[in-house]
Amino acid sequence: MRHIFLCIFAVFLTASFPAAAQRSVGFAAGAQPGDGLIVAVADVGGVDALAGVLSDEALENLRRAVTATGFDPKNDAMVSFLTGDVDFGEVHLIAIKTDDMRLRDWEDFGGHAGLLAKHSKAARVSVLAPGAGEDGLQRAAVGAMLGAYTFDKYKSNATPVTGALSYIAENPQAAERAFNARGRHLGDAVLWARDMQSEPANIVYPEEFVRRARTQFLGVDNISIKVLDVRAMERLGMGAILGVGRGSERPPRMMIIEYNGGGDEAPIVFAGKGITFDSGGVSLKKNDGMWAMKADMTGAAVVTGATMALAKSGAPVNVVAIAALAENMPDGRAQRPGDVVKTMSGKTVEIMSTDAEGRLVLSDAVWYAQEQFSPSLLVDVATLTGSVGRALGDEYAGLFSRDDATAASLSAAGDASGEDLWRLPLHPNHDKQIKSVIADIKNGSTGAPGASTGAAFIGSFIKEETPWAHLDIAGVDWRTEATPTSPLGASGFGVRLLDELAREGVE
Secondary structure: OOOOOEEOOOHHHOOOOOOOOOOEEEEEOOOOOOOEEEEEEOOHHHHHHHEOOEOHHHHHHHHHHHHHHOOOHHHOEEEEEEOOOOOOOEEEEEEOOHHHOOHHHHHHHHHHHHHHHHOOOOOEEEEEOOOOHHHHHHHHHHHHHHHOOOOOOOOOOOOOOOOEEEEEOOOHHHHHHHHHHHHHHHHHHHHHHHHHHHOOOOOOOHHHHHHHHHHHOOOOOOEEEEEEOHHHHHHHOOHHHHHHHOOOOOOOEEEEEEEEOOOOOOOEEEEEEEEEEEOOOOOOOOOOOHHHHHHOOHHHHHHHHHHHHHHHOOOOOEEEEEEEEEEEOOOOOOOOOOOEEEOOOOOEEEOOOOOOOHHHHHHHHHHHHHHHHOOOEEEEEEOOOHHHHHHHOOOOEEEEOOOHHHHHHHHHHHHHHOOOEEEOOOOHHHHHHOEOOOOOEEOOOOOOOHHHHHHHHHHOOOOOOOOEEEEEOOOOOEEOOOEOOEOOEEOOOOHHHHHHHHHHOOO
């Protein structure tokens, strides 16, 4: 069984925390008087890692406190102390297992450290992580950025947090350079995706999504951005995405971000569902939980964020992100169940449910991707079906692919990044289930399994020669239970996974 953290907080940490901005994350050569301390403890004697940092007297007091509270790293615990020491009065111990610590586990450690530091009373918090190594420290620093996240933009009483969280490193300058080269960009990209998920739909809609994405890429090398408006999509015959957007006063957009950092190689294309609000259209959703449909654009935020991280870090890869953006609303112009639309591919779709709109916008996006880029790999990302969450809970996203090597590469990237995937079936019967009586295919009323028939619908627009995978992230895009690197709310799930996939490639 993998290492699990059990959090045991001292009384002074049990109060509810106000929303706050994040501390800056970096590296230092050593702790300073006045710092709060966070220490990774690998065994019962692990508090001895503080020798030379705390005074002898304070260290002995801490040992006694550890014994009195029963803190034992073998029980996978975390505990916090007010030591009374004049230099380091606030100490937090986090149990780890160094003989079983993957890089993603160091990221989880960093997530705990980031949350503790966020609510610390100290001006600066220093983190000691014996055994982490250079790579572990880098991942822990990313984890600190993610674990401390809060979306408090609209809270009038939000209290800003100042100061720094500093990981103690043998060569802090080199560690800082390495972090600034990749890790910081990756952390920022995840936080950007979470912000976009969290923004209300009256603030972020297709055109505003485009504007904010453009801003993030200003001054970034090897980037080109193209945006298809309604007229451009009409010329291309994109009847599927146009049909979804008809019911909204805010017109749809398709944004194409090209990053060319890998020479003449065929690009990997990431296509993301970007429904900035999903009312269900004429097939109106129930009010209960509809507020969360502001995050139905997570796929678009994730593919944009992953490309952002790759481009800003100068990764030697070619990547294209396609954000299929629309708002699904039920006004008098909205498409109806029973309508037939013609997609860019020429294939016709009978609309059985206007609430099965994600697969529609993606049908035009993935066809455009293949026609324009002949990708070496095409991955679409979508909060597509509720059924995937019922099948997999919030531990895994659903992975669909007709190619074993592609599926294996995606699964490996998920394991390495900490964003786990579980492969679900695509069967020839699923293709039969989406057949329409009056059109080529239909977008709903397919029966179970909904996640697989949704994937089959998108797959029907994938050319035989195109390596393809579909990620259904509807069960993991919004956390109702916190993890070390993903507090309650928007998760930004997929940014780290796609970044890892692009860097490592497909076997």
